[in-house]
Amino acid sequence: MQQVNLGLVGGGTVGGGVVNALQRNGALMASRLGVELRVVKVAVRDLKKARLATLSSRLLTTDWRQVVNDPAVQVVVELMGGTTIAKEVVLAALRLGKSVVTANKALLSAHGEELFAEAARSGANLYYEASVAGGIPIIKVLRESLVGNRVLHLAGIVNGTCNYILTRMKLEGADFADVLAEAQRLGYAEAEPSLDIDGHDAAHKVGILASLAHGFWVKPEQIHTEGIRHLSKLDLQFAAQLGYTIKLLGIVKSLPEPLPAKTKSPVTAGRRKSARVQVSVYPALVPNGHVLASVNYAFNAISVRGDVVGDTLFYGRGAGSEATASSVLSDLADAALDLKHGSIRRVPDFVAHDGQGQVCPLAEVVSRYYVRLMVLDQPGVFARIATLLARAKIGISSIIQPEGHAGETVPVILMIHDAPNLAMQRVLAQIAKLPDVKSKPVMIRVEAFD
Ligand code: NAP
Protein backbone atom coordinates (compact mmCIF):
# COMPACT_ATOMS: atom_id res chain seq x y z
CA MET A 1 0.00 0.00 0.00
CA GLN A 2 1.16 3.55 -0.73
CA GLN A 3 2.63 5.30 2.32
CA VAL A 4 2.59 9.01 3.20
CA ASN A 5 5.22 10.18 5.69
CA LEU A 6 4.31 12.79 8.27
CA GLY A 7 6.60 15.12 10.18
CA LEU A 8 5.05 16.75 13.25
CA VAL A 9 6.29 20.03 14.70
CA GLY A 10 4.73 19.89 18.17
CA GLY A 11 3.94 16.85 20.26
CA GLY A 12 1.83 18.44 23.02
CA THR A 13 -1.94 18.32 23.59
CA VAL A 14 -2.89 18.21 19.90
CA GLY A 15 0.28 16.54 18.58
CA GLY A 16 -0.01 13.82 21.23
CA GLY A 17 -3.68 13.37 20.37
CA VAL A 18 -2.82 12.94 16.68
CA VAL A 19 -0.16 10.31 17.41
CA ASN A 20 -2.54 8.40 19.71
CA ALA A 21 -5.42 8.58 17.22
CA LEU A 22 -3.19 7.33 14.41
CA GLN A 23 -2.08 4.45 16.62
CA ARG A 24 -5.73 3.64 17.34
CA ASN A 25 -7.32 4.20 13.90
CA GLY A 26 -4.39 4.27 11.45
CA ALA A 27 -5.25 0.84 10.01
CA LEU A 28 -8.90 1.85 9.59
CA MET A 29 -7.87 5.03 7.79
CA ALA A 30 -5.48 3.08 5.57
CA SER A 31 -8.26 0.71 4.55
CA ARG A 32 -10.59 3.63 3.83
CA LEU A 33 -8.05 5.73 1.93
CA GLY A 34 -5.77 3.15 0.40
CA VAL A 35 -2.87 5.10 1.88
CA GLU A 36 -0.93 4.40 5.06
CA LEU A 37 -0.08 7.44 7.21
CA ARG A 38 3.20 7.10 9.09
CA VAL A 39 4.78 9.52 11.59
CA VAL A 40 8.48 9.62 10.81
CA LYS A 41 9.68 12.62 12.83
CA VAL A 42 8.42 14.84 15.67
CA ALA A 43 9.92 18.13 16.87
CA VAL A 44 9.40 19.16 20.50
CA ARG A 45 11.09 21.64 22.82
CA ASP A 46 12.03 19.30 25.64
CA LEU A 47 13.10 15.72 24.90
CA LYS A 48 12.72 14.69 28.56
CA LYS A 49 9.12 15.84 29.07
CA ALA A 50 6.46 13.22 29.90
CA ARG A 51 4.10 12.95 26.92
CA LEU A 52 0.49 12.10 26.22
CA ALA A 53 1.58 9.76 23.42
CA THR A 54 4.27 7.12 23.38
CA LEU A 55 6.91 8.30 20.93
CA SER A 56 10.08 6.42 20.16
CA SER A 57 13.07 8.59 21.10
CA ARG A 58 14.53 8.00 17.64
CA LEU A 59 11.63 10.00 16.13
CA LEU A 60 12.19 13.01 18.38
CA THR A 61 14.25 16.10 17.70
CA THR A 62 14.37 19.60 19.16
CA ASP A 63 15.15 21.13 15.75
CA TRP A 64 12.07 21.79 13.60
CA ARG A 65 14.29 22.16 10.52
CA GLN A 66 15.16 18.48 10.78
CA VAL A 67 11.46 17.74 10.32
CA VAL A 68 10.80 20.17 7.50
CA ASN A 69 14.00 19.41 5.56
CA ASP A 70 13.87 15.64 5.95
CA PRO A 71 13.41 14.39 2.37
CA ALA A 72 11.30 11.50 3.69
CA VAL A 73 8.72 13.92 5.20
CA GLN A 74 5.92 14.63 2.69
CA VAL A 75 3.44 16.36 4.99
CA VAL A 76 4.53 18.82 7.68
CA VAL A 77 2.03 19.06 10.53
CA GLU A 78 2.48 22.31 12.46
CA LEU A 79 1.08 21.85 15.99
CA MET A 80 3.41 24.06 18.01
CA GLY A 81 1.35 27.27 18.24
CA GLY A 82 2.55 30.87 18.23
CA THR A 83 3.04 33.06 15.20
CA THR A 84 6.79 33.60 14.84
CA ILE A 85 8.59 30.26 14.58
CA ALA A 86 5.37 28.59 13.40
CA LYS A 87 5.29 30.99 10.45
CA GLU A 88 8.89 30.09 9.57
CA VAL A 89 8.01 26.39 9.79
CA VAL A 90 4.97 26.69 7.51
CA LEU A 91 6.69 28.95 4.96
CA ALA A 92 9.79 26.74 4.85
CA ALA A 93 7.68 23.62 4.24
CA LEU A 94 5.54 25.30 1.57
CA ARG A 95 8.63 26.62 -0.21
CA LEU A 96 9.86 23.04 -0.45
CA GLY A 97 6.51 22.21 -2.08
CA LYS A 98 5.45 20.06 0.89
CA SER A 99 1.86 19.78 2.03
CA VAL A 100 1.22 21.53 5.34
CA VAL A 101 -1.45 20.83 7.94
CA THR A 102 -1.89 23.35 10.75
CA ALA A 103 -4.23 23.84 13.71
CA ASN A 104 -2.85 27.32 14.30
CA LYS A 105 -5.63 29.88 14.04
CA ALA A 106 -3.50 32.71 15.46
CA LEU A 107 -0.99 32.17 12.67
CA LEU A 108 -3.61 31.94 9.91
CA SER A 109 -5.55 34.91 11.18
CA ALA A 110 -2.50 37.16 11.23
CA HIS A 111 -0.61 35.83 8.19
CA GLY A 112 -3.16 33.84 6.18
CA GLU A 113 -2.84 35.90 3.01
CA GLU A 114 0.94 35.54 2.94
CA LEU A 115 0.80 31.80 3.65
CA PHE A 116 -1.89 31.15 1.01
CA ALA A 117 0.08 33.21 -1.52
CA GLU A 118 3.19 31.10 -0.79
CA ALA A 119 1.19 27.88 -1.12
CA ALA A 120 -0.14 29.04 -4.50
CA ARG A 121 3.37 30.09 -5.65
CA SER A 122 4.89 26.77 -4.59
CA GLY A 123 2.03 24.63 -5.86
CA ALA A 124 1.64 23.21 -2.35
CA ASN A 125 -1.47 22.43 -0.34
CA LEU A 126 -2.26 24.06 3.02
CA TYR A 127 -4.94 22.44 5.21
CA TYR A 128 -6.39 23.94 8.40
CA GLU A 129 -9.57 22.15 9.51
CA ALA A 130 -8.42 21.98 13.14
CA SER A 131 -7.88 25.73 13.37
CA VAL A 132 -11.57 26.47 14.05
CA ALA A 133 -13.94 24.79 16.51
CA GLY A 134 -11.89 21.71 17.43
CA GLY A 135 -13.62 18.59 16.13
CA ILE A 136 -16.37 20.34 14.12
CA PRO A 137 -15.60 20.14 10.37
CA ILE A 138 -16.65 23.74 9.75
CA ILE A 139 -13.85 24.64 7.31
CA LYS A 140 -14.94 21.81 5.00
CA VAL A 141 -18.54 22.97 5.38
CA LEU A 142 -17.76 26.51 4.25
CA ARG A 143 -15.24 25.60 1.54
CA GLU A 144 -17.02 22.59 0.10
CA SER A 145 -20.47 21.68 1.40
CA LEU A 146 -21.95 25.20 1.25
CA VAL A 147 -19.97 26.38 -1.79
CA GLY A 148 -23.22 27.09 -3.64
CA ASN A 149 -24.48 29.49 -0.98
CA ARG A 150 -23.95 33.08 -0.03
CA VAL A 151 -23.50 33.12 3.74
CA LEU A 152 -25.97 35.62 5.16
CA HIS A 153 -25.45 35.03 8.85
CA LEU A 154 -23.07 32.99 10.96
CA ALA A 155 -23.16 32.90 14.75
CA GLY A 156 -20.97 30.64 16.78
CA ILE A 157 -19.61 29.60 20.11
CA VAL A 158 -16.04 28.97 18.98
CA ASN A 159 -13.96 29.10 22.15
CA GLY A 160 -14.20 26.00 24.33
CA THR A 161 -12.37 27.55 27.28
CA CYS A 162 -14.76 30.52 27.59
CA ASN A 163 -17.80 28.33 27.11
CA TYR A 164 -16.51 25.95 29.78
CA ILE A 165 -15.97 28.85 32.20
CA LEU A 166 -19.36 30.48 31.53
CA THR A 167 -21.19 27.15 31.80
CA ARG A 168 -19.65 26.25 35.14
CA MET A 169 -20.14 29.77 36.51
CA LYS A 170 -23.83 29.61 35.54
CA LEU A 171 -24.69 26.04 36.48
CA GLU A 172 -22.47 25.57 39.53
CA GLY A 173 -21.78 29.12 40.70
CA ALA A 174 -18.07 28.31 40.23
CA ASP A 175 -15.39 31.01 40.43
CA PHE A 176 -13.79 32.30 37.24
CA ALA A 177 -10.17 31.67 38.30
CA ASP A 178 -10.84 28.09 39.52
CA VAL A 179 -12.62 27.11 36.32
CA LEU A 180 -9.93 28.66 34.13
CA ALA A 181 -7.30 26.56 35.95
CA GLU A 182 -9.44 23.46 35.30
CA ALA A 183 -9.78 24.36 31.58
CA GLN A 184 -5.98 24.63 31.41
CA ARG A 185 -5.56 21.25 33.11
CA LEU A 186 -7.98 19.68 30.61
CA GLY A 187 -5.94 20.98 27.66
CA TYR A 188 -8.61 23.41 26.38
CA ALA A 189 -6.83 26.70 27.02
CA GLU A 190 -4.11 28.25 24.88
CA ALA A 191 -0.55 28.32 26.24
CA GLU A 192 -1.31 32.00 26.93
CA PRO A 193 -4.89 31.80 28.34
CA SER A 194 -5.57 35.53 27.94
CA LEU A 195 -5.94 34.67 24.23
CA ASP A 196 -9.03 32.72 25.26
CA ILE A 197 -10.60 34.85 27.96
CA ASP A 198 -10.02 38.19 26.25
CA GLY A 199 -11.72 36.92 23.10
CA HIS A 200 -8.68 36.92 20.78
CA ASP A 201 -8.73 33.18 20.06
CA ALA A 202 -12.40 33.44 19.11
CA ALA A 203 -11.57 36.47 16.94
CA HIS A 204 -8.86 34.50 15.11
CA LYS A 205 -11.40 31.76 14.35
CA VAL A 206 -14.23 34.11 13.44
CA GLY A 207 -11.86 35.99 11.12
CA ILE A 208 -11.07 32.74 9.31
CA LEU A 209 -14.77 31.85 9.00
CA ALA A 210 -15.68 35.37 7.83
CA SER A 211 -12.89 35.29 5.25
CA LEU A 212 -14.05 31.97 3.83
CA ALA A 213 -17.67 33.09 3.83
CA HIS A 214 -17.12 36.50 2.23
CA GLY A 215 -14.04 36.10 0.07
CA PHE A 216 -11.75 38.76 1.54
CA TRP A 217 -9.22 38.10 4.28
CA VAL A 218 -10.39 39.60 7.58
CA LYS A 219 -7.49 40.55 9.83
CA PRO A 220 -7.68 40.36 13.64
CA GLU A 221 -7.39 44.15 14.03
CA GLN A 222 -10.58 44.59 11.94
CA ILE A 223 -12.62 42.49 14.37
CA HIS A 224 -14.33 44.14 17.32
CA THR A 225 -13.31 41.84 20.17
CA GLU A 226 -14.49 41.64 23.76
CA GLY A 227 -13.77 38.83 26.21
CA ILE A 228 -15.46 37.51 29.34
CA ARG A 229 -13.15 38.86 32.06
CA HIS A 230 -15.60 41.58 33.14
CA LEU A 231 -18.59 39.25 33.55
CA SER A 232 -19.72 38.39 37.05
CA LYS A 233 -21.93 35.63 38.43
CA LEU A 234 -24.45 38.42 39.07
CA ASP A 235 -24.78 39.03 35.32
CA LEU A 236 -25.24 35.32 34.61
CA GLN A 237 -27.95 35.16 37.31
CA PHE A 238 -29.83 38.28 36.14
CA ALA A 239 -29.65 37.06 32.53
CA ALA A 240 -31.14 33.73 33.65
CA GLN A 241 -33.99 35.55 35.47
CA LEU A 242 -34.73 37.38 32.22
CA GLY A 243 -34.77 34.16 30.16
CA TYR A 244 -31.30 34.39 28.63
CA THR A 245 -27.92 32.66 28.81
CA ILE A 246 -24.69 34.59 28.36
CA LYS A 247 -22.37 33.13 25.71
CA LEU A 248 -19.22 34.42 24.04
CA LEU A 249 -20.38 34.68 20.43
CA GLY A 250 -18.61 35.18 17.15
CA ILE A 251 -20.87 36.97 14.68
CA VAL A 252 -20.47 37.29 10.92
CA LYS A 253 -23.47 39.04 9.43
CA SER A 254 -24.18 40.54 6.01
CA LEU A 255 -25.56 44.02 6.59
CA PRO A 256 -27.95 45.87 4.33
CA GLU A 257 -26.28 48.12 1.74
CA PRO A 258 -26.14 51.76 2.87
CA LEU A 259 -28.75 54.00 1.23
CA PRO A 260 -27.70 54.89 -2.34
CA ALA A 261 -26.13 58.32 -2.85
CA LYS A 262 -28.40 60.75 -4.76
CA THR A 263 -25.98 61.14 -7.68
CA LYS A 264 -23.98 58.21 -8.93
CA SER A 265 -20.35 58.82 -9.76
CA PRO A 266 -19.58 57.75 -13.33
CA VAL A 267 -16.59 55.85 -11.88
CA THR A 268 -18.59 53.68 -9.49
CA ALA A 269 -21.78 53.35 -11.57
CA GLY A 270 -22.32 49.79 -12.73
CA ARG A 271 -19.82 48.25 -10.29
CA ARG A 272 -21.04 45.63 -7.85
CA LYS A 273 -21.36 47.28 -4.43
CA SER A 274 -18.91 45.91 -1.88
CA ALA A 275 -20.52 43.76 0.81
CA ARG A 276 -20.67 45.24 4.32
CA VAL A 277 -20.15 42.60 6.94
CA GLN A 278 -20.29 42.71 10.72
CA VAL A 279 -17.44 40.58 12.11
CA SER A 280 -17.27 40.64 15.88
CA VAL A 281 -16.70 38.71 19.08
CA TYR A 282 -18.48 39.65 22.29
CA PRO A 283 -20.39 38.08 25.17
CA ALA A 284 -24.09 38.24 24.37
CA LEU A 285 -27.43 37.38 25.93
CA VAL A 286 -28.83 34.44 23.94
CA PRO A 287 -32.57 33.73 24.41
CA ASN A 288 -32.96 30.39 26.22
CA GLY A 289 -35.16 29.15 23.38
CA HIS A 290 -32.26 29.45 20.91
CA VAL A 291 -30.17 26.33 20.40
CA LEU A 292 -26.87 28.14 21.13
CA ALA A 293 -28.08 28.80 24.70
CA SER A 294 -27.87 25.10 25.51
CA VAL A 295 -24.36 24.51 24.15
CA ASN A 296 -22.45 23.83 27.35
CA TYR A 297 -18.93 23.18 28.71
CA ALA A 298 -16.18 22.83 26.06
CA PHE A 299 -18.68 22.19 23.27
CA ASN A 300 -18.83 24.61 20.35
CA ALA A 301 -21.65 25.22 17.90
CA ILE A 302 -21.91 27.32 14.77
CA SER A 303 -25.13 28.23 13.04
CA VAL A 304 -24.78 29.17 9.39
CA ARG A 305 -27.55 30.64 7.27
CA GLY A 306 -27.03 30.25 3.52
CA ASP A 307 -29.22 31.90 0.90
CA VAL A 308 -29.95 28.53 -0.70
CA VAL A 309 -29.83 26.04 2.18
CA GLY A 310 -31.42 28.20 4.91
CA ASP A 311 -30.39 27.56 8.51
CA THR A 312 -27.83 24.89 9.41
CA LEU A 313 -26.15 24.01 12.70
CA PHE A 314 -22.82 22.35 13.47
CA TYR A 315 -22.08 21.11 16.98
CA GLY A 316 -19.30 19.21 18.71
CA ARG A 317 -16.36 19.33 21.06
CA GLY A 318 -14.52 22.56 20.38
CA ALA A 319 -11.24 21.98 22.18
CA GLY A 320 -9.05 19.29 23.67
CA SER A 321 -6.66 16.67 22.48
CA GLU A 322 -8.93 14.12 20.81
CA ALA A 323 -11.52 16.43 19.27
CA THR A 324 -8.81 18.52 17.65
CA ALA A 325 -6.88 15.44 16.58
CA SER A 326 -10.00 14.27 14.71
CA SER A 327 -9.88 17.40 12.52
CA VAL A 328 -6.14 17.02 11.97
CA LEU A 329 -6.79 13.43 10.81
CA SER A 330 -9.36 14.74 8.34
CA ASP A 331 -6.73 17.08 6.87
CA LEU A 332 -4.18 14.27 6.81
CA ALA A 333 -6.63 12.15 4.84
CA ASP A 334 -7.14 14.98 2.33
CA ALA A 335 -3.38 15.54 2.11
CA ALA A 336 -2.76 11.82 1.57
CA LEU A 337 -5.43 11.55 -1.13
CA ASP A 338 -4.19 14.69 -2.88
CA LEU A 339 -0.66 13.25 -2.89
CA LYS A 340 -1.94 9.88 -4.07
CA HIS A 341 -3.84 11.44 -6.99
CA GLY A 342 -1.32 14.20 -7.65
CA SER A 343 -3.97 16.88 -7.13
CA ILE A 344 -2.67 20.31 -6.33
CA ARG A 345 -5.16 22.69 -4.76
CA ARG A 346 -8.19 20.57 -5.79
CA VAL A 347 -10.07 22.43 -3.09
CA PRO A 348 -8.23 25.77 -2.94
CA ASP A 349 -7.21 26.71 0.61
CA PHE A 350 -8.59 30.26 0.26
CA VAL A 351 -9.84 32.17 -2.76
CA ALA A 352 -10.69 35.85 -2.78
CA HIS A 353 -14.00 36.32 -4.60
CA ASP A 354 -16.78 38.77 -5.34
CA GLY A 355 -14.58 41.87 -5.27
CA GLN A 356 -13.65 43.75 -2.15
CA GLY A 357 -15.99 43.41 0.79
CA GLN A 358 -15.56 45.47 3.91
CA VAL A 359 -15.92 45.00 7.64
CA CYS A 360 -18.51 47.36 9.06
CA PRO A 361 -17.42 49.10 12.29
CA LEU A 362 -19.44 47.81 15.24
CA ALA A 363 -20.25 51.43 16.15
CA GLU A 364 -22.75 51.41 13.25
CA VAL A 365 -24.38 48.10 14.19
CA VAL A 366 -27.75 48.27 15.95
CA SER A 367 -28.66 45.89 18.77
CA ARG A 368 -30.50 45.55 22.05
CA TYR A 369 -28.63 45.67 25.37
CA TYR A 370 -28.52 44.46 28.94
CA VAL A 371 -26.94 47.08 31.20
CA ARG A 372 -26.00 46.54 34.86
CA LEU A 373 -25.35 49.62 36.95
CA MET A 374 -24.28 49.67 40.59
CA VAL A 375 -26.12 52.69 42.01
CA LEU A 376 -26.78 54.35 45.34
CA ASP A 377 -30.31 53.45 46.37
CA GLN A 378 -31.76 56.94 46.82
CA PRO A 379 -34.58 59.02 45.31
CA GLY A 380 -34.07 60.48 41.83
CA VAL A 381 -31.46 57.99 40.56
CA PHE A 382 -33.71 56.43 37.94
CA ALA A 383 -34.89 59.83 36.76
CA ARG A 384 -31.33 61.01 36.16
CA ILE A 385 -30.42 57.83 34.23
CA ALA A 386 -33.67 57.86 32.24
CA THR A 387 -33.14 61.54 31.30
CA LEU A 388 -29.73 60.81 29.79
CA LEU A 389 -31.11 57.86 27.84
CA ALA A 390 -34.10 59.88 26.61
CA ARG A 391 -31.82 62.70 25.42
CA ALA A 392 -29.88 60.11 23.40
CA LYS A 393 -33.23 58.85 22.00
CA ILE A 394 -32.58 55.42 23.52
CA GLY A 395 -35.55 53.55 24.96
CA ILE A 396 -35.70 51.35 28.06
CA SER A 397 -37.73 48.17 27.64
CA SER A 398 -37.57 47.03 31.29
CA ILE A 399 -35.87 47.68 34.62
CA ILE A 400 -35.07 45.27 37.44
CA GLN A 401 -33.94 46.44 40.82
CA PRO A 402 -33.72 43.89 43.63
CA GLU A 403 -35.02 45.28 46.92
CA GLY A 404 -32.24 46.96 48.90
CA HIS A 405 -31.87 49.35 51.81
CA ALA A 406 -31.90 53.11 51.39
CA GLY A 407 -28.39 54.50 51.04
CA GLU A 408 -26.88 51.14 49.96
CA THR A 409 -25.23 50.44 46.60
CA VAL A 410 -27.50 48.08 44.66
CA PRO A 411 -27.51 46.59 41.17
CA VAL A 412 -29.97 47.95 38.61
CA ILE A 413 -30.58 46.08 35.38
CA LEU A 414 -31.82 47.98 32.34
CA MET A 415 -32.96 46.22 29.18
CA ILE A 416 -32.53 48.62 26.29
CA HIS A 417 -34.38 48.75 22.94
CA ASP A 418 -32.53 48.70 19.61
CA ALA A 419 -29.82 51.38 19.46
CA PRO A 420 -26.58 51.88 17.52
CA ASN A 421 -23.49 50.75 19.43
CA LEU A 422 -21.84 54.17 19.23
CA ALA A 423 -24.87 55.96 20.73
CA MET A 424 -25.01 53.37 23.49
CA GLN A 425 -21.31 53.72 24.35
CA ARG A 426 -21.67 57.50 24.49
CA VAL A 427 -24.64 57.50 26.81
CA LEU A 428 -23.04 54.92 29.11
CA ALA A 429 -19.98 57.15 29.42
CA GLN A 430 -22.32 59.94 30.60
CA ILE A 431 -24.20 57.62 32.98
CA ALA A 432 -20.89 56.43 34.46
CA LYS A 433 -20.15 60.02 35.52
CA LEU A 434 -23.36 60.43 37.56
CA PRO A 435 -22.52 60.67 41.27
CA ASP A 436 -25.07 57.94 42.10
CA VAL A 437 -23.38 55.42 39.79
CA LYS A 438 -20.69 53.64 41.76
CA SER A 439 -18.85 51.47 39.23
CA LYS A 440 -18.25 51.17 35.50
CA PRO A 441 -21.51 50.11 33.80
CA VAL A 442 -21.55 46.56 32.44
CA MET A 443 -23.09 46.42 28.96
CA ILE A 444 -23.88 43.13 27.21
CA ARG A 445 -25.54 42.95 23.81
CA VAL A 446 -28.74 40.96 23.37
CA GLU A 447 -28.26 38.95 20.19
CA ALA A 448 -31.02 38.84 17.61
CA PHE A 449 -30.99 35.76 15.41
CA ASP A 450 -33.59 37.01 12.91
P1 NAP B 1 0.90 22.50 23.50
O1 NAP B 1 0.27 21.41 24.28
O2 NAP B 1 1.55 23.63 24.22
O3 NAP B 1 1.94 21.82 22.49
C1 NAP B 1 2.88 22.58 21.74
C2 NAP B 1 3.94 21.62 21.26
O4 NAP B 1 4.88 22.31 20.45
C3 NAP B 1 4.76 20.99 22.41
O5 NAP B 1 5.01 19.64 22.12
C4 NAP B 1 6.06 21.78 22.41
O6 NAP B 1 7.16 21.03 22.86
C5 NAP B 1 6.21 22.05 20.92
N1 NAP B 1 7.02 23.23 20.63
C6 NAP B 1 6.81 24.50 21.03
N2 NAP B 1 7.78 25.31 20.57
C7 NAP B 1 8.61 24.52 19.86
C8 NAP B 1 9.81 24.75 19.13
N3 NAP B 1 10.33 25.98 19.04
N4 NAP B 1 10.41 23.71 18.51
C9 NAP B 1 9.89 22.46 18.58
N5 NAP B 1 8.74 22.18 19.25
C10 NAP B 1 8.12 23.19 19.88
O7 NAP B 1 -0.17 23.19 22.52
P2 NAP B 1 -1.48 22.51 21.90
O8 NAP B 1 -2.63 22.72 22.81
O9 NAP B 1 -1.16 21.16 21.43
O10 NAP B 1 -1.74 23.49 20.65
C11 NAP B 1 -0.99 23.38 19.49
C12 NAP B 1 -1.66 24.22 18.38
O11 NAP B 1 -2.97 23.73 18.15
C13 NAP B 1 -1.83 25.70 18.73
O12 NAP B 1 -1.70 26.45 17.55
C14 NAP B 1 -3.24 25.77 19.25
O13 NAP B 1 -3.82 27.04 19.09
C15 NAP B 1 -3.92 24.79 18.32
N6 NAP B 1 -5.14 24.19 18.84
C16 NAP B 1 -5.21 23.71 20.09
C17 NAP B 1 -6.37 23.12 20.53
C18 NAP B 1 -6.52 22.56 21.91
O14 NAP B 1 -7.65 22.22 22.29
N7 NAP B 1 -5.46 22.45 22.69
C19 NAP B 1 -7.48 23.03 19.66
C20 NAP B 1 -7.36 23.54 18.37
C21 NAP B 1 -6.20 24.11 17.96
P3 NAP B 1 7.22 20.50 24.39
O15 NAP B 1 6.12 19.46 24.48
O16 NAP B 1 8.57 19.90 24.54
O17 NAP B 1 6.96 21.70 25.26
Ligand code: HSE
Ligand atom coordinates in the same frame (compact mmCIF):
# COMPACT_ATOMS: atom_id res chain seq x y z
N1 HSE C 1 -8.11 27.38 23.35
C1 HSE C 1 -9.02 26.96 22.33
C2 HSE C 1 -10.42 26.91 22.89
C3 HSE C 1 -8.62 25.63 21.78
O1 HSE C 1 -10.56 26.94 24.13
O2 HSE C 1 -11.38 26.87 22.13
C4 HSE C 1 -9.43 25.19 20.59
O3 HSE C 1 -9.16 25.99 19.49
